[in-house]
Amino acid sequence: MIPRPAQYLLRFDDLCPTVSRTRWQRFLPLIEEFGIHPILAVVPDNMDLELEQSQSDPEFWDRMRAMEAAGATIALHGYRHLCNSKGAGLVPLHRHSEFAGVPEETQREWIRAGLAILRGHGLNPRIWVAPRHGFDRNTLRVLSKEGIGLVSDGFARVPFRRDGLTWIPQQLWAPVEKSNGLWTICVHSNTARGSLVEQLRAFLGGHAGQFTSVDRVLAEFQPAELGPAERLYETFALWRIQASQMKNRMAHKL
Numbered sequence: 368m369i370p371r372p373a374q375y376l377l378r379f380d381d382l383c384p385t386v387s388r389t390r391w392q393r394f395l396p397l398i399e400e401f402g403i404h405p406i407l408a409v410v411p412d413n414m415d416l417e418l419e420q421s422q423s424d425p426e427f428w429d430r431m432r433a434m435e436a437a438g439a440t441i442a443l444h445g446y447r448h449l450c451n452s453k454g455a456g457l458v459p460l461h462r463h464s465e466f467a468g469v470p471e472e473t474q475r476e477w478i479r480a481g482l483a484i485l486r487g488h489g490l491n492p493r494i495w496v497a498p499r500h501g502f503d504r505n506t507l508r509v510l511s512k513e514g515i516g517l518v519s520d521g522f523a524r525v526p527f528r529r530d531g532l533t534w535i536p537q538q539l540w541a542p543v544e545k546s547n548g549l550w551t552i553c554v555h556s557n558t559a560r561g562s563l564v565e566q567l568r569a570f571l572g573g574h575a576g577q578f579t580s581v582d583r584v585l586a587e588f589q590p591a592e593l594g595p596a597e598r599l600y601e602t603f604a605l606w607r608i609q610a611s612q613m614k615n616r617m618a619h620k621l
């Protein structure tokens with residue numbers, strides 16, 4: 368059943384001790400003021416220079432623990448966020464990724480190491496967020512064996528089962544008013560413009576009551592394999608996103 372009115376989840380990507388502190392801190396008052404239970408996608412052992420935006424924050428892990436205790440859900444966001452693989456993934460939005468196409472044994476090592484790092488910091492990672500949407504069936508098999516049964520990805524309007532895991536779709540990168548469905552809005556705080564912060568504040572002002580949490584989603588939905596109509600919807604949604612990516616790339620080249 369597609370929920371009506373629409374529900375929303377908020378997800379923050381690329382969190383690690385060197386996340387831009389000033390840029391990340393723009394979002395914290397919103398989370399608190401509107402009582403949001405976001406997904407926090409944490410990179411366990413960041414090696415990606417693009418995510419080194421501030422001096423390493425000695426209080427980062429404390430803050431993540433406090434936010435989890437307040438109702439946030441911790442996601443495993445890859446391992447080192449180094450996107451050197453050109454393998455084909457299940458959600459084809461980028462040419463390079465960290466995981467898609469990497470041998471299963473290596474993926475297992477990375478996922479185990481990543482989970483151990485997050486758990487070593489007292490966090491309880493429960494959901495997978497792939498850097499650049501890059502993952503394949505081997506990734507899902509390993510995650511499932513390591514006890515992670517949730518994926519934040521895909522473009523349907525409801526959570527669904529696929530390849531043995533529950534997928535909670537992530538379809539938006541800014542707030543958009545929808546009449547029905549469950550929508551995850553993904554925010555990259557390092558690169559988000561001030562206008563997105565304002566847009567989010569305005570949206571939360573009118574829709575805070577429609578924001579849900581991973582726990583509520585799991586309690587309220589009974590995810591099943593998608594039927595043909597929703598699979599078709601998902602395919603068209605993917606095409607739309609790919610088309611707008613292509614348009615952006617062309618615009619950058621001009």
Ligand SMILES: [Zn+2]
Pocket residue numbers: 380381444448497498499
């Ligand atoms: Zn990322």
